Amino acid sequence: MSEGRIIACECGANVRLPKDSANRAFRCPVCKTALALTVDAKVLSARQLQPGDTGATCPICQTAIATEEFLVTCPKCDQVHHRECWSEIGGCGTYGCEQAPAIDKSAATATAPLTAWGDTKKCPMCGETIKSIALRCRYCGTDFDTADPLSLKDLHRQSERDKSLKSLQQSTVTIFVVSILGCVAPIIGLIGLAYFVPKREQLARCGPLYQVMAVASLILSGIYTVLMMIFAVLESAS
Structure with a gap:
């Protein structure tokens, strides 16, 4: 991901990508829409399931993709994902895929409580279980300022x-x-x-x-x- 590169969001806003080349978990600061970025900083086009499409399961959250949810397709392994899930972990959910997020094995991240796969938390608004690194609930659409678990008071x-x-x-x-x-x-x-x-x-x-x-x-x-x-x-x- 090029430092300072500007991309166009679906809402029409020009968004400057973060300087950290490893950070692909990113949202448009204007409309808060999750941006599914590839390793070469391209925004994957999102679409919704059509009536004639076969059902699909997101490999990240392991749930079926509903017709009203937006999905993206990995350009390398052709696996479909929720757009939100791809953005949350910063890449493809297929282990070993070139589009999968890089695993940081440093001592700092070895003790981090949040990981890309497996950890969950409760949405304080609707009570549904979501990914621990989620910045938006995929059920009720509530946005969070931080990935840390929040109470209703927070x-x-x-x-x-x-x-x-x-x-x-x-x-x-x-x-x-x-x-x-x-x-x-x-x-x-x-x-x-x-x-x-x-x-x-x-x-x-x-x-x-x-x-x-x-x-x-x-x-x-x-x-x-x-x-x-x-x-x-x-x-x-x-």
């Missing part, structure tokens, strides 16, 4: 954080749009400073787009304010 805290970030994103867009109106520049400039400065860390988690919008709104407000002051001075002088 999930609620995560939900509150997500709501807070969503609110910050909406407020950033609103302030940016209003900042384009020069007549309210001084007010928006003060509001922007008071709102964005204490939320710098949260704003960084929203992504570069919202950071740019926040900075742009402050710059626009500052420019408009200076122009208004110059205009007022010229008017008073005349």
Whole structure:
């Protein structure tokens, strides 16, 4: 996997791949869709079972692939997998396949509690059993910030954080749009400073787009304010 390579997600977003060439367990940061990546950093096309297709079993989770679930086919061994499962372990579930994830035999990973095959955990939302490294429940669609097992209380805290970030994103867009109106520049400039400065860390988690919008709104407000002051001075002088 090339460092910094950019691929296109199905949602239309351009996604930069992680720098770690061994990390193929990856999701689109925009739509949270699992991306099934090959060893040469190609995104496998996903499809759903058609009415005439024969049933298939995912070799990773050992469960039948339902018609509403997305599947991918290994380009080397032609084995079909759940797209979520392929993304969770970072490759093919067939042992010895060229597309299977590399096994790290270092001392650090020898004691790690999570492995690619075998370990499971309970989804705190629906109670179904899922892979221990899953970042999304394949039954109820709940997303997790971490692969560590979460309680329902942890999930609620995560939900509150997500709501807070969503609110910050909406407020950033609103302030940016209003900042384009020069007549309210001084007010928006003060509001922007008071709102964005204490939320710098949260704003960084929203992504570069919202950071740019926040900075742009402050710059626009500052420019408009200076122009208004110059205009007022010229008017008073005349």
